[in-house]
Amino acid sequence: MNDITFIKGQGGLSRVLPGEDHYSGLIYYAVYGTTKPTNWDYGVTKQITSVTDLESKNVVATTTGFEILHYHVSEFFRLNPGGVLYVNIQVLAENNPAPDFTDMTDLVNYTEGKVRQCAIYVPVAFATAMVGAIQALVDTLETEHKPLSVLLNYDSLEAAITIGDLDDLRDLTGEKVSVVIGQDGEGDGAALLEAKGHSPTCLGAALGVLSKSQVHENIGWVGKYNVAAGELDVPALADGQKIKELSANDITAINTAGYIFLVKHIGISGSYFNDSHTCIDATSDYAYIEANRTIDKAIRNVRTYLLPELNAPVTVDADSGKLAEDYCRYLQEKGGLALKYMQQAGELSGYEVFVDPDQNVLSTSKVNVAIAIVPKGVSRQIEVTIGFTLSLE
Numbered sequence: 001m002n003d004i005t006f007i008k009g010q011g012g013l014s015r016v017l018p019g020e021d022h023y024s025g026l027i028y029y030a031v032y033g034t035t036k037p038t039n040w041d042y043g044v045t046k047q048i049t050s051v052t053d054l055e056s057k058n059v060v061a062t063t064t065g066f067e068i069l070h071y072h073v074s075e076f077f078r079l080n081p082g083g084v085l086y087v088n089i090q091v092l093a094e095n096n097p098a099p100d101f102t103d104m105t106d107l108v109n110y111t112e113g114k115v116r117q118c119a120i121y122v123p124v125a126f127a128t129a130m131v132g133a134i135q136a137l138v139d140t141l142e143t144e145h146k147p148l149s150v151l152l153n154y155d156s157l158e159a160a161i162t163i164g165d166l167d168d169l170r171d172l173t174g175e176k177v178s179v180v181i182g183q184d185g186e187g188d189g190a191a192l193l194e195a196k197g198h199s200p201t202c203l204g205a206a207l208g209v210l211s212k213s214q215v216h217e218n219i220g221w222v223g224k225y226n227v228a229a230g231e232l233d234v235p236a237l238a239d240g241q242k243i244k245e246l247s248a249n250d251i252t253a254i255n256t257a258g259y260i261f262l263v264k265h266i267g268i269s270g271s272y273f274n275d276s277h278t279c280i281d282a283t284s285d286y287a288y289i290e291a292n293r294t295i296d297k298a299i300r301n302v303r304t305y306l307l308p309e310l311n312a313p314v315t316v317d318a319d320s321g322k323l324a325e326d327y328c329r330y331l332q333e334k335g336g337l338a339l340k341y342m343q344q345a346g347e348l349s350g351y352e353v354f355v356d357p358d359q360n361v362l363s364t365s366k367v368n369v370a371i372a373i374v375p376k377g378v379s380r381q382i383e384v385t386i387g388f389t390l391s392l393e
Contacts, residue, residue, distance in 0.1 A: 021297065022083045022211040025107045025118035025148075026072060026204075029099060030091045034065030037089070043103070045088040045110040051077055054087075068192055072121060072204030079208030079227060086111055098124045101134050104150070105141060113146030116293065119153075119207040123198040126154045128167050131174035131279045138176040145303060147176075147296040149278075149289050151210070153201040154181040154238045154259065161239045163250045169258030174279030175286040180206050181254065182261025182273075185236030185243070199238035202227070202262060206273065215293035216347045216376040219260075219273045226270030227262065235262030235271050258282075275380070294347060294375050301338030302371065309334070314361050321362055328355040335369055350374040 025045075036042055038058040048054050054073045061070045069089065076085055088107045092099060099122060108115050120134070134150050141148065161181075169179055183189045183201045192200045205227050209219045219225055235243040243251065243263060251274075254261060258277040265272060276289040286292050309331065315324040332353045339351040352372045361367055 020114055021116055021215055021293075022080065023086075023111065023114045023116050024076070024083055024207055024211045025086045025088070025104070025111070025115040026069075026076070026207065027101075027103050027107060027118065027120045027122075028066070028069045028072070028087065028089050029120075029122040029124075030065045030089065031123055032092045032094050032096050034091055036091070037063060037066060040089060042089055042091050043106070045086050045107050048073060048085045048087050050081075068121065068123075068196065068200040071188060071192060071200055072119070072207070075202070075204030075231065076208040076211070078229065078231075079205055080212035083208065083211045085211075086115060092122075092124070096124060098122065098127065098130060101130070101137060104134065105137050108141055108146050108148065113141075113144070115146075115148055116296070117149045117151065117207065117210050119151040119203050121153050121200075121203055123155055123157075123196075125157045125159075126152075126167075126179065128169075128172055131169070131172050131177045131179070134177050135174040135279075142176075145300070147292075147299065149210070149292050149296075150177045151203060151206050151260075152177060152179050153199070153203045154179050155198050155201075156239045157198050159239065161237055161241065163246075163253050166254065166257050166259070169277065169279040170256075170282050170287075172279040175284060176292055177279045178260055178277060178289055179258070179279065180261070181238050181259040182243075183236050183238055183240075184232050185234035185240070187231040187233065189231065190234075190236065190240065193238075193240055199240075201238050202232060205232060206260060209273065210289065213290075214345070214347055215297045216290050218276050218288070218290055218378045218380075220275050222265060222268065222272050226272060228269075228271035232262060232271045235264065237261065288378070290378065291375060294342075295373070297347070298339060298342060298351075298371075298373055301342065302335055305334050305338045306331075306369070314367065316362060317357070321360065323355065323357040323359050323361060323367070325357055328357050331355045331367070331369060335371065339371070339373065347376065348373060349376055 040057055051074050059066050059070055086107055088103055090103050104118055180201045180203050183199055189200050209225050255274050260277055261274055262271045263274045278287055280287055315327045317324050332355050336353040342348045354370045
């Protein structure tokens with residue numbers, strides 16, 4: 001029958017998610033000698049709302065020296081179309097030495113501390129000193145009330161990765177830094193590794209999932225975060241070794257050493273992140289990204305609620321000179337509001353706020369508030385006991 005047919009397309013409306021948990025940054029280092037994109041100077045941060053927006057700024061898939069940037073931005077928005085992404089491009093010094101990463105501080109300050117997670121792509125062979133340098137910068141930003149988590153790419157410069165020789169990231173002290181050693185094995189990522197001689201990794205995809213997830217969620221959640229869609233169908237390491245060609249012991253070794261990569265699971269299609277490791281001892285409270293993001297959000301939100309009380313008058317008990325009980329209850333309730341909303345959103349298991357009245361604010365001008373948070377757990381292992389029985393009675 002004759003008719004008029006309509007096909008709905010995606011026009012790139014650049015809708016964004018509510019809140020600021022998805023605010024993300026990407027620092028991209030070009031190799032020495034790379035010509036900057038037209039109208040985009042090195043060291044300049046720009047907000048990118050979509051791949052189309054990036055391409056309008058003269059960075060397309062074939063822009064010499066920026067092919068990997070286009071790839072990471074494409075992967076970010078593929079996995080989180082509603083994310084907000086700030087991109088800062090840099091160029092390495094002559095002979096391509098490792099940078100000092102202070103450009104990350106510039107990006108965070110440009111966004112006035114809104115960025116919650118930042119990915120850093122640098123085409124330099126990975127060294128553990130990079131983790132320490134980035135962590136030091138993050139520590140400083142945290143004192144300025146701008147906490148964030150950082151993803152760093154692992155580059156082997158096309159040299160074969162020997163599993164047994166990998167640095168153990170769990171021996172480091174970079175609780176806010178995670179190293180991504182995984183990448184695509186047969187798609188665009190694999191082609192970029194071949195063409196450029198250094199690994200793009202799956203950094204953009206990791207940043208996309210991280211920015212889309214709630215703060216308490218593990219980016220490897222199998223029921224929610226399948227990242228395969230043509231791209232990333234075949235997981236590999238940064239040197240191109242396919243995960244399916246590695247032994248189970250090798251895969252366990254890479255995971256135990258604290259790297260982030262992609263895996264397959266028998267019984268379900270797709271590709272998934274192995275875990276959310278950070279570069280610190282596995283026994284630390286902050287050994288995983290979701291623990292850091294949860295505490296960071298709690299700190300940000302509690303600060304927002306308590307900040308109006310800074311330099312405010314404080315009622316004391318006229319007989320003892322200590323804090324009045326009504327004031328203690330008021331401060332506890334106000335400080336707890338932020339955590340109450342986080343718990344309602346499913347981001348916390350529970351919390352407690354306590355203001356001890358036995359404080360001498362008249363002498364110290366200081367009020368101490370104690371907060372205890374019970375986080376959400378993560379089911380990294382599920383053990384099932386199963387067997388036959390003669391009867392169910």
